[in-house]
Amino acid sequence: MLAGKKIVVVGGSSGIGLATAEIAKRAGADVFIASRNAERLKAAAEKIGATAVATDVTQDDSVAALFRATGPADHVVVTAAQLRTGPFKTVAMEDVRATLEGKFWGAWRVARAAEIRAGGSLTLVSGFLSIRPRPNSAIVGAANGALESLTRGLALELAPVRVNCVSPGIIDTPIRAAMPEAARKEMLAKAAAALPVGRVGLGEDIAQQILAFMTNGFATGSIVYLDGGALVT
Ligand SMILES: NC(=O)c1ccc[n+]([C@@H]2O[C@H](COP(=O)([O-])OP(=O)(O)OC[C@H]3O[C@@H](n4cnc5c(N)ncnc54)[C@H](OP(=O)(O)O)[C@@H]3O)[C@@H](O)[C@H]2O)c1
Structure with a gap:
């Protein structure tokens, strides 16, 4: 399809x-892929046969240039985020603002700039912290909750374009690349053991849901929590 x-x-x-x-x-x-680090983007695009457009979602001009380069699209997905968080009372305002600037305002900018064909779709990515908060991550939970509300609002305002959101649980991706390897492995193993499915997620698990949103013409304003059963434990 x-x-x-x-x-x-x-x-x-x-x-x-x-x-x-x-x-x-x-x-x-x-397929077009967009992100900031041009070298990493080019390598990824070459590997899968996509077109690379270097883009920073924190910059209005950069997002506008992306959609000038792509022209009208059938489906747009926003997974871009760089999260800077910490204890609520002491985390630097600069860090929490940067988190919102990329994850929330980035998605907002993409939704405004993209020209999506009728019947096409926009998919945003939130995260389990919106409804399963953890210490030291209030700003991430708030950004995720805001994205879920934005999804519902845009499903009305951008119709007939369909707008949906997937909220992942713990997924083993390079998002934790800055963690020491042993601590990362230990954290993922503990998370896996606590889940009914007995494993953490893979990028493909969430990608399958994103593709389902693209191809299911009845899906709009939907938020799917995909977390290996974390919400029922
Ligand atoms: N992995 C998890 O456990 C998990 C759980 C819940 C929610 N999520 C959410 O799922 C989404 C994807 O996460 P992931 O695990 O796939 O992360 P990832 O592997 O770190 O990928 C993030 C992507 O976003 C790009 N990016 C970051 N800041 C950007 C900016 N300002 N402009 C353009 N591109 C930018 C990165 O490339 P550059 O750095 O080169 O720009 C990279 O391509 C995020 O919203 C994340 O919060 C993830």
């Missing part, structure tokens, strides 16, 4: 975005 469709994945050089771009490409779509 995606053969010949134009798909733009903002945040497509890594993790969930790269998995989405790769599966969409295999399904016959014409």
Whole structure:
């Protein structure tokens, strides 16, 4: 169902975005991927046969230039985020503002700038912290909750374009690349053991849901929590 469709994945050089771009490409779509680090983006695009457009979602001009380069699209996905958080009372305002600037305002800018064809879709990515808060991450939970509300609002305002959101649980992607390897492995193993499915997620698990949003013409204003059962434990 995606053969010949134009798909733009903002945040497509890594993790969930790269998995989405790769599966969409295999399904016959014409895929554009966008993110900041031009070298990493180019390598990812070459690997999967996509077109790379270096973009920073914190900059209005950069997002406008992305959609001038792509032209009208059938499906747009936003996975871009760089999260800077810490204890609520002491985390620097600069860090929490930067988190919102990328994750929330970035999605907002993409939604405003993208020209999506009628019947096409926009998919945003929130995260389990919106409803399962953890210490030291209030700003991430708030950004995720705001994205979920934005999804519902845009599903009305951008119709007939469909707008949906997937909220991942713990997914093993390069988002934790800055963590020491042993601590990262230990954290993921503990998380896996606590889940009914017995494992943490992969980028592909979330990508499959994003593709389902693209191809299911009845899906709009939907938020899918995909977390290996974390919400029922
Ligand atoms: N992995 C998880 O456990 C998990 C759980 C819940 C929610 N999520 C959410 O899922 C989404 C994707 O996460 P992921 O795990 O796939 O992360 P990831 O592997 O770190 O990928 C993030 C992507 O976003 C791009 N990006 C970051 N800031 C950007 C900016 N300002 N402009 C343009 N591109 C930008 C990165 O490339 P550059 O750095 O080169 O720009 C990269 O391509 C995020 O919204 C994340 O919060 C993830």
